[in-house]
Amino acid sequence: MHIVVCTKLVPDPEAAFSMFKIDEQAKTVVPAPGLPWVMSPFDEQAVEAALRIREQQPGTRISVMTLGPETARNALKHGLAMGADDGVLLADAAFDDGDGYTTACVLAAAIRKLGSCDLVLTGRQAADWDAGVVGAGIAELLGVPVISFARDVRIDGGAVRVERVLDDGTEIVEASLPALVTVSNELGAARAPSLRETMRAARKPVVVWSAADLGVAPGDIGAAGARCVRERVFMPVKDNRCEMVEGASPEAQAAKLAQRLREAKVI
Amino acid sequence: MSGALVVVELAQGKPAAVSLELLGLARKVAGQTGGAVSALVFSGDPDIAAALIARGADQVFSVGDPAAAEYNSDTWLACAERAATMTAATLILAAHTTKGADLAPRLAFRLKSAVATGCVAVAADGGALRFTRACYGGNARETVSFKTLPAVATVRGGCGDAVPADPARRGEIIALDGAMPATRLRVVERRRESGEQVRLEDARVVVAGGRGLGGPEGFQVLRELAGALGGAVGASRVPCDLGWCPHSMQIGLTGKTVTPDLYIAVGISGASHHLAGCGGAKTIVAINTDPDAAIFRDARFGIVGDFQNIVPALAAEVRALLSRSP
Numbered sequence: 001m002h003i004v005v006c007t008k009l010v011p012d013p014e015a016a017f018s019m020f021k022i023d024e025q026a027k028t029v030v031p032a033p034g035l036p037w038v039m040s041p042f043d044e045q046a047v048e049a050a051l052r053i054r055e056q057q058p059g060t061r062i063s064v065m066t067l068g069p070e071t072a073r074n075a076l077k078h079g080l081a082m083g084a085d086d087g088v089l090l091a092d093a094a095f096d097d098g099d100g101y102t103t104a105c106v107l108a109a110a111i112r113k114l115g116s117c118d119l120v121l122t123g124r125q126a127a128d129w130d131a132g133v134v135g136a137g138i139a140e141l142l143g144v145p146v147i148s149f150a151r152d153v154r155i156d157g158g159a160v161r162v163e164r165v166l167d168d169g170t171e172i173v174e175a176s177l178p179a180l181v182t183v184s185n186e187l188g189a190a191r192a193p194s195l196r197e198t199m200r201a202a203r204k205p206v207v208v209w210s211a212a213d214l215g216v217a218p219g220d221i222g223a224a225g226a227r228c229v230r231e232r233v234f235m236p237v238k239d240n241r242c243e244m245v246e247g248a249s250p251e252a253q254a255a256k257l258a259q260r261l262r263e264a265k266v267i
Numbered sequence: 268m269s270g271a272l273v274v275v276e277l278a279q280g281k282p283a284a285v286s287l288e289l290l291g292l293a294r295k296v297a298g299q300t301g302g303a304v305s306a307l308v309f310s311g312d313p314d315i316a317a318a319l320i321a322r323g324a325d326q327v328f329s330v331g332d333p334a335a336a337e338y339n340s341d342t343w344l345a346c347a348e349r350a351a352t353m354t355a356a357t358l359i360l361a362a363h364t365t366k367g368a369d370l371a372p373r374l375a376f377r378l379k380s381a382v383a384t385g386c387v388a389v390a391a392d393g394g395a396l397r398f399t400r401a402c403y404g405g406n407a408r409e410t411v412s413f414k415t416l417p418a419v420a421t422v423r424g425g426c427g428d429a430v431p432a433d434p435a436r437r438g439e440i441i442a443l444d445g446a447m448p449a450t451r452l453r454v455v456e457r458r459r460e461s462g463e464q465v466r467l468e469d470a471r472v473v474v475a476g477g478r479g480l481g482g483p484e485g486f487q488v489l490r491e492l493a494g495a496l497g498g499a500v501g502a503s504r505v506p507c508d509l510g511w512c513p514h515s516m517q518i519g520l521t522g523k524t525v526t527p528d529l530y531i532a533v534g535i536s537g538a539s540h541h542l543a544g545c546g547g548a549k550t551i552v553a554i555n556t557d558p559d560a561a562i563f564r565d566a567r568f569g570i571v572g573d574f575q576n577i578v579p580a581l582a583a584e585v586r587a588l589l590s591r592s593p
Contacts, residue, residue, distance in 0.1 A: 017406040017539065029403055100372075101381055129402045129409070130520060131384050136372035145451035146340065148369045151514075161455070167365050167468075167523060168515050172455040185504070185521060186514050227381035231397060232410040236546075242553070242566045253570050254580035257552065258588050260568055266529045266550045267472075267496065267585060
């Protein structure tokens with residue numbers, strides 16, 4: 001059993017947004033210089049799902065993969081310290097300024113090059129742009145079934161059995177391997193790296209592949225391949241006009257609020 | 268290529284409110300770009316097709332095979348791909364639900380095009396389609412356009428106005444029959460969480476709880492208030508992750524989008540990712556012990572205090588008020 005987990009390094013999404021600035025000229029969000037970059041939490045949960053599978057299926061190999069500059073190696077380090085076996089860094093200036101389509105093209109090519117992959121896991125969306133497109137895209141490009149929003153992932157013979165989140169409950173869906181599964185926060189917290197695994201992680205192999213190594217067409221990567229054009233990035237406007245309802249007691253406050261809601265014709 | 272295609276979802280046997288909003292949005296866009304408005308619905312019921320025509324569809328692709336009635340990503344994808352090819356639509360809209368968010372990215376890749384997910388606005392300026400969506404946990408917005416067609420988008424509730432039903436409108440119903448494609452997915456079991464009286468997405472009043480409730484018992488207090496107002500109970504992500512309530516109650520970036528007339532946020536700090544799911548409510552009321560909670564920046568009315576005292580008192584006031592003059 002070989003699992004590939006696709007991960008992304010993002011500026012810490014738990015940080016207050018005052019640590020971010022919007023650069024309207026460059027049409028992007030700029031994190032403060034000192035802000036830590038972390039593995040996107042949904043991707044961390046995808047690594048966790050892989051580790052839980054390995055606990056049931058000893059001998060499973062877990063590869064963590066990421067696309068990004070040299071600094072993206074930190075996402076791999078984190079995945080390896082959580083317990084993954086090896087890493088794949090996809091780094092090439094030609095990948096810059098891509099979109100969900102080009103990212104999926106590069107990741108799919110790398111998964112093909114690895115060969116032997118039975119299961120691909122990703123987070124349901126990356127915690128920076130919140131798109132949730134790349135996982136489905138990889139599956140379409142590889143021609144494998146995809147199951148999204150997993151809260152539980154198990155391997156049962158040659159199939160993956162997933163409990164997935166619906167708007168009004170859950171369902172259990174099976175697909176034959178190879179397949180791709182996107183993991184949602186309902187899976188539960190990801191384990192923190194132990195000291196022992198962190199020490200071991202430094203010795204685990206990481207390969208670095210460029211566009212040439214993958215043989216991806218120049219028209220499918222970077223700005224040339226992007227199908228999406230970012231026109232503008234901005235902050236939503238808030239019109240701070242909250243009326244605080246005061247009163248001598250909770251009952252008085254409640255009575256006044258009910259009255260104000262009635263005056264506003266809301267109730 | 269021209270026109271727009273809407274992938275319709277049904278709720279309790281009728282087109283979901285958000286799907287009717289998307290039809291309205293598609294009509295508005297088609298007014299700018301030209302072309303017809305088509306709807307794809309997974310039901311062979313002629314009344315449903317007629318309802319979609321009355322709400323703005325020029326043609327309805329109706330999939331009558333009962334095997335497709337429940338969402339299956341492979342089946343829905345194949346039908347959507349067929350309808351997209353038949354209409355040559357330049358815009359394909361789906362609701363930003365667990366169905367739409369699953370279907371739309373795959374459909375975009377199938378059609379060799381691109382997708383914008385979780386949109387809060389869709390505009391057609393002289394034919395150029397622009398999509399605005401929430402990102403960075405709801406803290407920022409980006410507006411994107413595409414170099415390829417068709418443009419596929421999932422749209423949050425409350426972003427379009429449904430067209431009033433016009434029974435005189437005429438349209439064509441096209442049955443999409445034939446063998447369903449082989450699906451690679453087997454649904455083994457479905458578990459519905461339908462304890463609530465009112466569907467959260469359709470409720471005119473939503474009372475939602477957060478970490479500040481302190482435990483699952485807090486939701487019982489909220490249910491009392493929601494009952495008095497004829498509304499539904501929702502939650503922010505924390506209580507769902509902590510197991511205080513089912514995740515089907517989650518409102519926010521990775522949960523449901525609700526657009527009620529009245530949204531009462533109780534013990535919710537007001538993180539942007541939560542606001543991404545309820546920011547479209549007409550009136551937000553915040554009840555929180557922390558006067559500096561971010562939720563007060565988005566609220567119309569606020570009360571600083573303990574919900575254990577305020578919420579039951581409010582429920583009593585509301586009951587008294589509605590019994591005097593409903």
